[in-house]
Amino acid sequence: MTFYPRTVLIFVLFIATSMVAQEQQKLPLVYNVSFCDKGIEIDGKIDSTWEQADWSSSFVDIEGNVKPAPYLETKFKMLWGEAELYLLAWLEETHIWATLKNHDDIVYRDNDFEVFIDPDGDTHNYMEIEVNAFNTILDLFLPKPYREGGPLQMNWTAENLRTAIGLLGTINQPNDTDSAWIVEMALPFSSIGTIPSPGDHWRINFSRVHYDLDVLNGVYSKKKDSADRVLPEYNWVWSPQGIINMHYPEKWGYVFFSHDHEPMNSEHPSDARARLVLYDMYYHQRAYFRKNGSYDTIIPEQIDINGKTTRLIVEKMEPTAYTVKIQWENQYIHLQQDGKIWTTDL
Structure with a gap:
């Protein structure tokens, strides 16, 4: 040479x-998910089953602490069973708003909650699921990140996915003040294509897209600047990416699957x-x-x-x-x- x-x-x-x-640079965050030996009713309510799961830390700006902390709290819990991965997300919100109602609409154009999962942590062959307050789902699959050409596969569907939305307030009603909306989800391992074993860890991250709103003629609309341009959305996440781009899977958090009903208290992989x-x-x-x-x-x-x-x-x-x-x-x-x-x- x-x-x-x-x-x-x-x-x-x-x-x-x-x-x-x-x-x-801080390492990605870690969450330890406990095993649940009974199915969870997916109804958008926080029932007693969720008591065995810990809340995550509150979400931060996608770029990390270089940007101000979110002014609305977002957090999640997770459990897993023999056949499904369970998720509960709490999104504080004073004005619950949504517009999109059809499956695979571009849901991030509304305020939404997003889930990213890469089971083997190789940054390839991962899935994304988005949901808004109408419980409208966008699910997609990427063989590679966008930076490597993807391509985006919108025809992928999370088969037998169960989701529900709980509203602590009213949707699209500007005349009152809401408290929060809740996302509850059961994602079958069969749709992910692999079943974890106790002690395994997956790369996972969560994102919340949030727009500031105005009220025009009694209807919510995205807030605009003096040049009539829609203000940029906020991107709040569990484990900070350090860049305004969720499709850097190497920056996602680590989720460890516990052997039993108690979390493992695992730390980062070596x-x-x-x-x-x-x-x-x-x-x-x-x-x-x-x-x-x-x-x-x-x-x-x-x-x-x-x-x-x-x-x-x-x-x-x-x-x-x-x-x-x-x-x-x-x-x-x-x-x-x-x-x-x-x-x-x-």
Whole structure:
């Protein structure tokens, strides 16, 4: 391989800088979901079954603490059973509003609640479910994130999904003040395509899209600025993305499945930081490819993760494709040019 001192210096400097950034960056949030051995009636009500589940932390701005905290609270609970994943979400709201009523309408054009699930955590083949206060569902599937071309598959349906909305107030009635709306959901594992085992973890995140409203002629409408443009929506999430884009699955939270009726109190997987470090290289390579039309073939032989030096092994390096891996504890973590990340045993 030809040696290019300046290129090596640039890449090594990038890796060193990214290590500092990773040390400062918080890991995604963790939620421990308890097992429920009886079915849940999906009716939009918070019944006694939900008492065994903990509330999540309150949602934050999608960009994290660089933006103001949301002025309305959003939080969730989760449980799981033999056949379904259960979700309960609480959305504080003084003016409950919705317009869209047909399945697969573009629901985020209303105020909505959104669920993103990547069971194996490889950032590919994940699903998104959106719901508004009319209980209108948009469900879709992406083989890859939008940044890698998707494509969006709107014909995918979460078969046998059960959802209900609870209203603590009235919908589309500007003359009163509401309190909240509740989303309750039972998502069959058969529609996800896999069943978790106790101790497994999935990558999941939740988002709330919220528009400020005006009342015109007794009807809600999205608030506009002085140039008659609709004000940008708020994007409030459980685990902050650091970017106004939910389709960065590597930034989603970790949901651990408990062995029993009590949460596991699990913390992050041991490779959580290592994955973020590998993704720093992925972001660098994407930027390099956009500028040069090929990937940077000069790769450092070692990288530092939390003060631990590990060898970076190049499995494939071509102008338009690459695969690298690192050894982390008893496994290899692999990453390829389209952002797919996976592990193999040693």
